[in-house]
Amino acid sequence: xxxxxxxxxxxxxxxxxxxxxxxxxxxxxxxxxxxxxxxxxxxxxxxxxxxxxxxxxxxxxxxxxxxxxxxxxxxxxxxxxxxxxxxxxxxxxxxxxxxxxxxxxxxxxxxxxxxxxxxxxxxxxxxxxxxxxxxxxxxxxxxxxxxxxxxxxxxxxxxxxxxxxxxxxxxxxxxxxxxxxxxxxxxxxxxxxxxxxxxxxxxxxxxxxxxxxxxxxxxxxxxxxxxxxxxxxxxxxxxxxxxxxxxxxxxxxxxxxxxxxxxxxxxxxxxxxxxxxxxxxxxxxxxxxxxxxxxxxxxxxxxxxxxxxxxxxxxxxxxxxxxxxxxxxxxxxxxxxxxxxxxxxxxxxxxxxxxxxxxxx
Amino acid sequence: xxxxxxxxxxxxxxxxxxxxxxxxxxxxxxxxxxxxxxxxxxxxxxxxxxxxxxxxxxxxxxxxxxxxxxxxxxxxxxxxxxxxxxxxxxxxxxxxxxxxxxxxxxxxxxxxxxxxxxxxxxxxxxxxxxxxxxxxxxxxxxxxxxxxxxxxxxxxxxxxxxxxxxxxxxxxxxxxxxxxxxxxxxxxxxxxxxxxxxxxxxxxxxxxxxxxxxxxxxxxxxxxxxxxxxxxxxxxxxxxxxxxxxxxxxxxxxxxxxxxxxxxxxxxxxxxxxxxxxxxxxxxxxxxxxxxxxxxxxxxxxxxxxxxxxxxxxxxxxxxxxxxxxxxxxxxxxxxxxxxxxxxxxxxxxxxxxxxxxxxx
Numbered sequence: 001x002x003x004x005x006x007x008x009x010x011x012x013x014x015x016x017x018x019x020x021x022x023x024x025x026x027x028x029x030x031x032x033x034x035x036x037x038x039x040x041x042x043x044x045x046x047x048x049x050x051x052x053x054x055x056x057x058x059x060x061x062x063x064x065x066x067x068x069x070x071x072x073x074x075x076x077x078x079x080x081x082x083x084x085x086x087x088x089x090x091x092x093x094x095x096x097x098x099x100x101x102x103x104x105x106x107x108x109x110x111x112x113x114x115x116x117x118x119x120x121x122x123x124x125x126x127x128x129x130x131x132x133x134x135x136x137x138x139x140x141x142x143x144x145x146x147x148x149x150x151x152x153x154x155x156x157x158x159x160x161x162x163x164x165x166x167x168x169x170x171x172x173x174x175x176x177x178x179x180x181x182x183x184x185x186x187x188x189x190x191x192x193x194x195x196x197x198x199x200x201x202x203x204x205x206x207x208x209x210x211x212x213x214x215x216x217x218x219x220x221x222x223x224x225x226x227x228x229x230x231x232x233x234x235x236x237x238x239x240x241x242x243x244x245x246x247x248x249x250x251x252x253x254x255x256x257x258x259x260x261x262x263x264x265x266x267x268x269x270x271x272x273x274x275x276x277x278x279x280x281x282x283x284x285x286x287x288x289x290x291x292x293x294x295x296x297x298x299x300x301x302x303x304x305x306x307x308x309x310x311x312x313x314x315x316x317x318x319x320x321x322x323x324x325x326x327x328x329x330x331x332x333x334x335x336x337x338x339x340x341x342x343x344x345x346x347x348x349x350x351x352x353x354x355x356x357x358x359x360x361x
Numbered sequence: 362x363x364x365x366x367x368x369x370x371x372x373x374x375x376x377x378x379x380x381x382x383x384x385x386x387x388x389x390x391x392x393x394x395x396x397x398x399x400x401x402x403x404x405x406x407x408x409x410x411x412x413x414x415x416x417x418x419x420x421x422x423x424x425x426x427x428x429x430x431x432x433x434x435x436x437x438x439x440x441x442x443x444x445x446x447x448x449x450x451x452x453x454x455x456x457x458x459x460x461x462x463x464x465x466x467x468x469x470x471x472x473x474x475x476x477x478x479x480x481x482x483x484x485x486x487x488x489x490x491x492x493x494x495x496x497x498x499x500x501x502x503x504x505x506x507x508x509x510x511x512x513x514x515x516x517x518x519x520x521x522x523x524x525x526x527x528x529x530x531x532x533x534x535x536x537x538x539x540x541x542x543x544x545x546x547x548x549x550x551x552x553x554x555x556x557x558x559x560x561x562x563x564x565x566x567x568x569x570x571x572x573x574x575x576x577x578x579x580x581x582x583x584x585x586x587x588x589x590x591x592x593x594x595x596x597x598x599x600x601x602x603x604x605x606x607x608x609x610x611x612x613x614x615x616x617x618x619x620x621x622x623x624x625x626x627x628x629x630x631x632x633x634x635x636x637x638x639x640x641x642x643x644x645x646x647x648x649x650x651x652x653x654x655x656x657x658x659x660x661x662x663x664x665x666x667x668x669x670x671x672x673x674x675x676x677x678x679x680x681x682x683x684x685x686x687x688x689x690x691x692x693x694x695x696x697x698x699x700x701x702x703x704x705x706x707x708x709x710x711x712x713x714x715x716x717x718x719x720x721x722x
């Protein structure tokens with residue numbers, strides 16, 4: 001049974017490091033070194049100390065911190081889900097930088113719902129998080145911008161820095177640090193890669209009106225067509241919803257069912273969509289790249305496993321940068337805008353186009 | 362510029378919902394309904410209210426909650442990393458159940474380091490998390506067990522429920538809710554699947570002495586060999602470290618370099634290891650399943666993309682169950698043990714074995 005330490009008024013109080021040292025018959029410094037794992041100590045000393053820790057129910061720092069009402073500093077991150085590899089890698093970067101800075105990490109998920117995002121922001125503010133990092137693409141309407149403007153100022157007033165990560169600034173009413181990566185440039189490069197291999201009819205899988213990431217990638221696709229003098233056919237742009245594997249399967253399957261194949265290459269809006277689309281193509285006996293060339297976006301699993309040419313995004317660096325800039329910023333309402341670069345990763349999913357697409361498969 | 366509301370002593374105070382209602386010329390009930398999104402209201406009313414919200418910097422509930430010192434209730438989860446698909450899916454289950462119960466989620470990552478895990482537990486305790494959920498396999502030595510015993514009691518004394526998720530109980534000294542899944546049964550089934558296809562020389566990739574998950578999967582593998590009367594050859598068990606893709610590549614490549622191939626099938630300890638091993642086999646011109654059969658474990662990406670037969674684990678249900686049992690438990694020091702089932706998912710990575718492995722490839 002653990003021993004209770006009685007304080008002056010006879011009531012039990014939590015054990016301190018001094019109690020442990022006295023109980024084990026060693027110095028406070030020795031206890032401290034053993035618990036931090038930095039003491040190459042004799043097993044007998046370690047045993048004495050560990051037994052004292054257990055018998056007194058000692059938890060380091062709880063007593064002093066509890067009295068002082070000190071709460072651990074924290075960094076908050078708000079993401080769509082924790083499953084999608086992009087968000088997971090950004091979150092990993094946030095965690096690493098936060099741990100390096102001795103901060104706790106609070107994570108909220110939104111399922112892509114704006115109301116849940118706003119609710120999460122309020123909760124983080126009540127937690128007095130030092131930084132609130134919003135990750136991933138979004139479809140901001142006017143009402144959302146108005147409320148965000150209010151929340152951003154409230155966060156700043158509470159000493160909390162707002163960071164937009166992987167999405168563009170929300171305008172002068174919403175003071176925030178913005179850490180983005182080059183979506184449009186990456187999409188331009190990926191499309192140019194296909195155009196250079198002779199593909200003129202390129203299916204774009206995953207257009208989504210009003211959403212910041214799809215909009216910027218479609219813009220790069222269209223800009224590349226224009227730069228190469230290839231006519232833009234809106235009929236080659238397929239609308240999609242969430243950027244997940246089964247959505248890619250659905251879009252490709254429905255396209256193949258709806259009309260004879262009129263494209264020789266596919267630009268999938270991300271690697272998950274590419275993987276789903278690839279499954280639908282394989283069901284029809286179409287091989288990548290021999291029958292259909294494909295590029296994706298992200299350079300995340302399963303890109304390497306399906307030999308996919310894609311666009312690399314510095315996901316973890318996005319997360320680390322978001323935390324670093326937030327903690328470094330001296331005034332919580334600061335505005336700053338950083339753009340990280342992207343580049344193509346060439347694998348084996350693109351073949352030169354040696355003829356026009358013709359007729360049904 | 363936002364307006365400041367002056368309180369009785371002339372100092373500015375945060376706006377309340379009554380201030381917003383007065384400012385917009387509507388009732389408090391109307392403001393409440395508009396902000397919660399449940400009022401199919403006239404655009405003019407909505408505009409008035411949103412403008413008042415913005416001008417007064419109103420943040421719902423902050424004033425009252427701040428005065429009361431009420432902190433949001435939270436659930437804490439401690440994982441190896443947030444990148445590995447298994448942990449990401451368990452964390453997603455935790456988030457969903459926590460959100461359903463109105464709890465915040467605090468996430469700590471450990472990189473597999475026991476010291477970092479113990480430090481994270483203390484931090485969660487100081488945050489007064491209602492539940493502290495430790496996820497994933499571990500290599501508990503005697504010192505770890507002693508310290509965990511102390512922390513488990515300290516958590517219980519602070520009203521915090523300890524949950525071990527995806528790892529076995531730590532003994533009677535460590536009161537905890539334990540939510541596991543059937544590692545050994547799943548490994549037995551996967552190995553039997555290969556044995557039934559005639560494979561007698563099955564390479565096990567990823568043995569790791571002292572780690573709970575690899576130990577239980579190796580146990581299932583060996584039990585299946587024994588049940589089928591196939592001799593156990595320890596030379597067919599390859600040691601590995603972290604269960605990540607490049608480790609699978611390393612193990613397979615080194616094995617193929619070290620000796621002529623003496624196996625016809627591979628049991629990879631998880632799907633990421635399988636994907637890495639597959640890359641090494643392909644580099645040698647070996648196809649799955651025609652030349653080498655393979656099974657994995659997890660049924661997570663990239664299993665479907667590489668047609669991998671594997672073992673399904675109910676990852677998200679693990680996370681949801683952990684939270685549900687923790688919040689339901691009436692005494693924080695409760696002990697409970699739940700085992701969720703696993704099952705084989707048959708795809709296309711196993712072929713019948715029609716001859717003995719012979720000579721180098």
